[in-house]
């Protein structure tokens with residue numbers, strides 16, 4: 001069956017560390033047939049194909065793109081390859097889902113968006129945080145007015161240690177390309193693009209100004225405190241990133257944890273878990289305090305497993321291609337996410353306010369050498 005029918009025939013590009021989490025949602029989707037996988041590391045595509053029950057394994061992208069029984073691709077290759085891989089897939093007429101970060105620069109991301117529009121296929125950026133049930137529910141509550149008018153959005157990330165089997169099982173080679181200087185930045189680029197995507201999506205508004213202090217620690221970690229002004233004089237945002245190499249935390253995935261707080265003029269929302277499971281608190285808590293009504297609601301029935309965001313993101317791509325459901329993260333939104341990321345780096349370097357909407361190209365973080 002083709003994507004015009006009721007089944008999407010998918011090719012996986014890259015079978016590295018994050019592939020199993022992304023592929024799980026496609027494998028369990030009755031409307032998706034994972035038809036092929038490609039990876040240049042000898043034996044890796046074959047091993048992935050065997051473990052996922054996928055019929056065809058290739059060693060290069062061209063062979064996978066030449067497969068007439070592949071309608072769409074999920075691009076899970078290293079970030080510096082996204083630009084050429086997305087362009088090649090679009091040129092081959094495939095629908096494309098590409099992992100974050102979409103590209104290494106704003107101009108490249110824009111060019112990909114234009115190429116996608118010209119190709120007339122679905123092009124979306126995979127952003128698992130936008131499909132994480134506690135965050136999806138938080139957004140619905142904000143839009144329903146549960147906290148009144150939003151006044152402050154706070155996103156906190158801490159990176160620590162974990163003994164999660166997932167993290168112990170990661171192939172260290174998957175970090176080499178992140179650390180070899182070919183990326184425009186470190187953790188504030190690689191991971192925090194998720195949080196910039198949330199800062200824009202939860203607010204539903206553009207950020208108009210960024211102030212930031214950015215530091216550099218071990219590996220690629222970049223502690224940061226940033227302040228966002230939005231296209232709404234009532235709304236401010238703040239983002240905090242800290243590095244706690246001696247702190248162990250509970251996680252089933254990476255050794256990191258997030259905390260989201262959205263303050264409104266009638267209440268607030270907390271999302272208390274995401275990548276990690278640091279706190280023994282419900283994943284989503286709503287406090288609403290009006291004149292004669294003060295209530296705290298704990299949302300305990302949500303799927304708060306971080307992996308759910310990946311599975312739902314995969315299902316969403318299938319729905320986008322087969323049913324025309326608008327992608328939750330388009331190329332245009334990925335451009336804004338990259339602009340916000342680079343605005344943080346620029347504000348950190350200059351100590352000045354930066355309007356992300358004016359950022360073009362890329363801003364290479366202090367200590368990085370990407371050309």
Ligand SMILES: NC(=O)c1ccc[n+]([C@@H]2O[C@H](COP(=O)([O-])OP(=O)(O)OC[C@H]3O[C@@H](n4cnc5c(N)ncnc54)[C@H](O)[C@@H]3O)[C@@H](O)[C@H]2O)c1
Pocket residue numbers: 013014015016017018019038039040041044060061076077078079081099100101126127128171173174175190
């Ligand atoms: N939460 C998330 O959404 C999330 C988490 C981690 C990583 N990612 C993103 O997923 C991508 C992959 O990250 P990773 O941690 O799995 O890296 P990784 O290095 O472990 O995996 C990348 C794989 O791509 C393969 N590859 C290299 N060149 C290729 C080519 N030309 N064609 C096909 N495959 C090729 C590599 O051999 C490797 O197996 C990155 O863009 C990363 O930012 C997203």
